[in-house]
């Protein structure tokens with residue numbers, strides 16, 4: 427996806443809620459951090475020590491923008507989560523924002539994260555999830571078509587439930603924005 431177009435489309439959401447949610451979630455993190463699907467690098471400004479961060483994304487167009495805003499010391503790699511050479515990598519935190527809606531298999535993604543985290547490590551998510559009631563039914567109905575036109579994005583994922591089913595213990599979660607029935611949620615969860 428063209429990174430500049432993506433940033434333009436997201437501008438309103440960032441202004442209303444997402445930018446503040448990113449700041450709250452990321453600005454106090456310490457230790458080794460992996461950011462999965464960094465896109466255009468919108469989270470980079472919030473890391474206290476960029477030299478502790480490795481950011482990955484397989485999309486070269488998004489990475490072009492990410493590299494242009496990348497602070498000194500932050501490492502950017504053109505990898506998907508499934509491409510990370512697991513040996514020699516262990517992180518205190520894994521950050522994943524607006525990514526799990528479009529990975530092929532979010533359950534598999536959580537299993538990979540478990541292998542990449544140190545014991546007691548935490549994941550920090552900002553994701554949109556399936557709504558409740560009528561919006562939820564519409565999300566179910568629209569996802570097959572929507573995912574074709576929106577780069578594999580699924581409106582109907584129950585990401586927080588899956589996070590807990592995958593063996594993470596929820597530390598905190600909150601809804602930061604609801605846009606036409608679509609909740610955008612943040613969550614911090616610990617590897618048990």
Ligand SMILES: C[S@@+](CC[C@H](N)C(=O)[O-])C[C@H]1O[C@@H](n2cnc3c(N)ncnc32)[C@H](O)[C@@H]1O
Pocket residue numbers: 462463464465466467468482483484485488505506507508522523524525528529530
């Ligand atoms: C909607 S963008 C979100 C970008 C950024 N994280 C944000 O918060 O704005 C989703 C990003 O996830 C990346 N992505 C998709 N599947 C991935 C995977 N399996 N591993 C790593 N990144 C992935 C895409 O290339 C894209 O840049």
